[in-house]
Amino acid sequence: MSVQVKVPTQLRTLTDGASEVSGTGGDVGSLIKDLDASHPGLGERLLDDSGQLRRFVNVYVNDEDVRFLDGLGTTLPEGAQVSIIPAVAGG
Template identity: 65%
Template sequence: MSVSVRVPTILRTYTGGESEVSATGATLAEVLDDLDASYPGIRARVLDDNGALRRFVNVYVGNEDVRFLENLETPTPEGAQVSVIPAVAGG
């Protein structure tokens, strides 16, 4: 399934400055694999050494946070928008 992936500013060095790219995959894990094939190194910025989502990176499929869905196994239907959003901390 082809999806649109919104890329945060901090990761745009991997996508040649593009703020939105296309990727394919039936699940978020497959989409991240496809992204990494096209933009080497980007997956390592989203996933930790154990292959889980990094603590300070939020990923949404549509308007839903994947942490409250099926994490990396969250389905990514045709035309879905995947958003990678770094968490902001401070006070």
């Protein structure tokens, strides 16, 4: 599936400054692999040594946090909007 991915400022050095990039994948995990192929280094920024999403990385598929869905196994509908957003504190 081809999807659009919003990239946070912290990762834009890897996307030539682009705030949004295209990627493909049937689920979030395969999308990250695809993004890492086209933007080398992006994978290790998002995933820890065990291949899981880093603790302070939030990934949303169509406004829903993938931790409420199937995590990296969350399927991506065609045209889905994916957002990568660092965790922020609240108040």
